[in-house]
Amino acid sequence: MNGKGIVFLGFRYLQRNRVKTLLLVAAFTLVWLLPSGIGLIVSRVEVQLRARAMETPLLLGQAGSPLELVFNGLYFTRPDLATLPSRELDTIAESGLASVIPLYARFSAGGHRIVGTSLDYFDFRKLTIREGRPLLWLGECVVGADVAEKNGVRPGDAIVSTPETLFDLAGVYPLKMTVVGVLESSGSPDDGAIFVDLKTAWIIEGLGHGHDEAESLGDDQRIKTVEKESSIRLNASVVEYNEINPDNADQFHFHGDLSDYPVTGAILIPADAKNQALLKGRYTAQGGLQLVSPAEEMDELFATVFSVQRFVLWLLFAIGLATILIGALVFLLSYRLRRDEFLHLRHIGADPVTLKALVAFEAAFVVLSSLVVSSLSLLVIQLAAPGVIRHFLN
Amino acid sequence: MIVVENVRFSYPSESFELRLDQLRVEAGETVALVGPSGCGKTTLMNLISGILVPAAGEIQVNGVKVGELSVAARQRFRLETIGLVPQNFELLDYLTIRENILVPFRISSSLRLSPETRDRCEFLAERSGISRHLDKFPGQLSQGERQRAALCRGLVTSPRLILADEPTGNLDPENQDRIVALLLEEAKHIGSSVVMITHDPVLLPRFGRVIDALQWRTAGGNA
Numbered sequence: 159m160n161g162k163g164i165v166f167l168g169f170r171y172l173q174r175n176r177v178k179t180l181l182l183v184a185a186f187t188l189v190w191l192l193p194s195g196i197g198l199i200v201s202r203v204e205v206q207l208r209a210r211a212m213e214t215p216l217l218l219g220q221a222g223s224p225l226e227l228v229f230n231g232l233y234f235t236r237p238d239l240a241t242l243p244s245r246e247l248d249t250i251a252e253s254g255l256a257s258v259i260p261l262y263a264r265f266s267a268g269g270h271r272i273v274g275t276s277l278d279y280f281d282f283r284k285l286t287i288r289e290g291r292p293l294l295w296l297g298e299c300v301v302g303a304d305v306a307e308k309n310g311v312r313p314g315d316a317i318v319s320t321p322e323t324l325f326d327l328a329g330v331y332p333l334k335m336t337v338v339g340v341l342e343s344s345g346s347p348d349d350g351a352i353f354v355d356l357k358t359a360w361i362i363e364g365l366g367h368g369h370d371e372a373e374s375l376g377d378d379q380r381i382k383t384v385e386k387e388s389s390i391r392l393n394a395s396v397v398e399y400n401e402i403n404p405d406n407a408d409q410f411h412f413h414g415d416l417s418d419y420p421v422t423g424a425i426l427i428p429a430d431a432k433n434q435a436l437l438k439g440r441y442t443a444q445g446g447l448q449l450v451s452p453a454e455e456m457d458e459l460f461a462t463v464f465s466v467q468r469f470v471l472w473l474l475f476a477i478g479l480a481t482i483l484i485g486a487l488v489f490l491l492s493y494r495l496r497r498d499e500f501l502h503l504r505h506i507g508a509d510p511v512t513l514k515a516l517v518a519f520e521a522a523f524v525v526l527s528s529l530v531v532s533s534l535s536l537l538v539i540q541l542a543a544p545g546v547i548r549h550f551l552n
Numbered sequence: 553m554i555v556v557e558n559v560r561f562s563y564p565s566e567s568f569e570l571r572l573d574q575l576r577v578e579a580g581e582t583v584a585l586v587g588p589s590g591c592g593k594t595t596l597m598n599l600i601s602g603i604l605v606p607a608a609g610e611i612q613v614n615g616v617k618v619g620e621l622s623v624a625a626r627q628r629f630r631l632e633t634i635g636l637v638p639q640n641f642e643l644l645d646y647l648t649i650r651e652n653i654l655v656p657f658r659i660s661s662s663l664r665l666s667p668e669t670r671d672r673c674e675f676l677a678e679r680s681g682i683s684r685h686l687d688k689f690p691g692q693l694s695q696g697e698r699q700r701a702a703l704c705r706g707l708v709t710s711p712r713l714i715l716a717d718e719p720t721g722n723l724d725p726e727n728q729d730r731i732v733a734l735l736l737e738e739a740k741h742i743g744s745s746v747v748m749i750t751h752d753p754v755l756l757p758r759f760g761r762v763i764d765a766l767q768w769r770t771a772g773g774n775a
Contacts, residue, residue: 163658167647174646502642505603506705507631508659509624 159511168519178492179524182485186528189478191535193471198536200467202543204460207232210346211452213283216256216437218246219423224450225459231423232452233347234263234271241420242447244356248417255433256426262359263351263422267319267335270305272352274359274421280341282425285348289313290339293355296410297402299335300353303343311337316401317352319362333362334401347548360419361402361410368402368410489521553579554600554713554745559609561599570595572609575763579614579712582736582746584756587765593749594639596765597715600747601634602626614712631660635711635744637719641702643690650686653677653704663709676704679734681727695722703731707738714739716748720755732758 172179210232219227220240230236244260251258259282262274277292279285280300290313293300299317301309311317319333335354343349360366402410412419426449428434441449500513556575562568570592577583585593598604599611602618611618614633621629630636643652651658653673657665677683680700682693690698699722706714716735720728732748732755739746748759756762 160659160661163660166658167644167655170651171646499644502638502644503655503659504627505601505636505638505642506656506659507627507634509627511624512659 159509159515164512164515164519168516168523171516172520172523178488182488182524183527183531185481186485186524187531187535189481190529191532193474193478194532194536195539196467196470196474198539199543199547200463202540203547204456204463206544206547207459208453208456211456214425214452215428215434216426217423217450217452218242218250218258218426218441219448219450221446221448224448224455227423227448227450228452228455230263231261231425234273234351237264237266237271237422239264239422241422243418244421245417246447247421247424250424250426250437254429255437256428259425259427260356260421261423261425262356262420265319265359265362267317267352268309270302270309270350270352272299272319272354272359272362274354274356276356279353279425282427283344283346283348285344286342287339288342290337292339293353294338295402296355296358296361296407297333297335298338298354298358300339300341301337302341302349302351302353304349305352306337306340312340313338331364331400333358336403345544350548356421357412358402360412363420365414365419366410366412368406485524489517492520493517553577553612553614554747555610555612556596556600557610559599559606559611561595561604561606568592568595570599572596577745577747579745580740580743582739582758582760583748584759584762585747585749585765586751586753586756586762591765593765594717597636597717597747597749600713601636601715602630628660628662631656632662632709633712635706635709635714637703637706637714637716639717639721639749641690641698643698643701643705645690648687648689649677649682649693649701652690652701653686653708655705656709669708672710673704673708676707676734676738677701680704680731696724696727699723700727700731703735707735710738710742710744712742712744714744714746714748716746718749718751720750720752725754728752728755 211228214232217227217231219231220242222240226236226239230239241262241264247258247260250256257278259276259278260274261279263271265272273279280292287300288303289306290300301311301317305317306312309317315337316334317337319335321332335352335358341348341353354362357366361368426437428437438449438451441447496517500508500516503513503516554575554577556572558574559570559572561570568590572592575596585596587593595604599606600613600618602621605619613629616629616633618626618629643649644655647655650673653676654665654669657663657669663669674683674686677686680703682697682700682704685693685697685701690701693701699719703716703719706716714735719735720731723731735746735748736758738744746759750756
């Protein structure tokens with residue numbers, strides 16, 4: 159047997175029948191790749207989701223889907239989540255049962271979620287400023303590493319929030335925010351978020367605004383008032399500022415009680431297990447609000463995912479087995495089709511081992527190529543998974 | 553040298569039986585085998601080359617009893633000793649003509665593919681008039697060109713014995729003459745024996761001996 163000659167003849171045959179070869183390699187690649195790829199993606203998703211969930215002890219939110227609350231609180235998705243009044247957060251903070259970090263993840267700018275929160279959030283998530291400084295004044299924002307990279311922004315640049323409803327004249331107007339800091343990449347959803355002070359988020363919503371002093375405005379911008387009314391009421395023609403800067407910062411104000419203002423949720427960090435138990439007991443009993451443990455929610459989610467995955471893997475196993483059998487049939491038919499070729503080689507002087515090696519080469523090449531392609535694909539999936547998962551979660 | 557003694561062979565599903573009591577072909581001798589279709593010429597070639605094994609009798613090629621060799625040894629012996637030029641060319645359609653001519657070197661563990669063998673391939677292709685087709689595939693060539701490629705493959709290993717089954721069957725007279733000349737010149741140059749099946753009486757005077765195979769089918773015969 160001439161090993162080099164067999165490889166040469168084998169390659170020439172596969173090259174001449176490249177369509178058949180490619181189809182076989184593709185089919186076998188799918189057989190290996192699909193189950194292992196699905197397993198890899200699920201495990202990656204699990205690692206990513208669990209890691210952030212494990213770091214977050216409790217999430218408080220309006221009653222509803224606990225999973226939606228977890229996704230909004232951890233990944234800033236589901237912006238249409240029902241809100242709760244910030245009064246509830248004050249109550250917990252005053253009780254001393256837990257530290258409270260408010261979250262208002264509802265608005266966005268250029269596809270990135272604007273997250274209204276407090277400075278405690280950065281300490282809690284161990285987020286560090288790569289460039290610039292932390293939040294200090296109204297109208298400022300700190301952006302995640304991905305936001306800075308994708309939009310090419312750095313401290314001193316501006317980001318404009320996306321209006322919620324384009325044709326709603328009474329809706330949320332865009333607010334031009336000054337970027338004061340860029341976060342170090344953390345490989346988490348924080349990289350794709352724009353962080354603002356909670357009050358800035360409320361200004362984006364229109365709950366707070368700024369305009370010229372009412373006394374300095376003309377009659378055309380006032381609503382006719384009854385003589386005895388001491389306050390001045392302005393009409394809609396008053397131009398509101400769409401940017402907060404040192405010159406107009408003093409003009410920004412909020413109407414009504416701030417404790418009524420909304421948040422989408424809050425991260426609660428109980429001091430100890432006893433406080434955590436007390437909090438859980440309180441909010442299990444209390445209607446209207448829910449207190450969830452993200453880790454427990456993820457356990458439930460993945461219990462469902464894994465049972466579905468098991469079913470899918472059995473299905474893929476059956477399909478894979480069928481594909482392998484069809485592949486074997488193709489090799490068998492190919493052997494029959496090549497009978498003349500092998501007869502010719504035998505007449506020239508090829509020994510039986512050489513002929514068997516030629517048949518084995520084709521099968522080995524297809525199987526090994528498909529293993530190589532599927533391994534490379536798995537590597538690509540492994541490398542791309544974190545970014546892709548983050549993209550889908552956002 | 554070929555020695556055939558008391559050979560009997562029959563195909564399982566056919567009534568045909570080859571009976572050959574004696575045949576000797578000396579080293580360097582050139583023999584033309586003639587006879588009507590079905591009289592056993594190709595069968596004899598297959599027996600001599602070890603593709604078939606006789607039911608009885610003995611065949612020696614260069615002193616080696618072919619029938620007594622194992623399958624693998626017989627294949628190796630054929631590859632190293634015999635240049636076979638089959639009637640139906642037996643070219644591999646996924647190899648170029650050059651690769652087809654050199655295929656014995658790809659399947660043999662003892663024959664070595666060297667620059668000299670490549671030169672010999674070019675030389676034989678040039679002599680047989682197919683040098684411009686060396687990089688084409690068999691399907692792109694005419695029957696006659698394919699037949700010449702098969703002849704080149706049979707000669708490329710410089711074998712001690714050349715068995716050619718109607719190598720001029722698909723050729724025009726000019727190419728017939730050219731191919732037989734090449735075959736005989738190469739055989740003389742290498743010192744090989746040649747056994748060639750032909751139906752063309754014009755070619756017979758060019759061979760040292762002519763054997764009529766008709767007698768083998770019905771009864772035993774000597775040659």
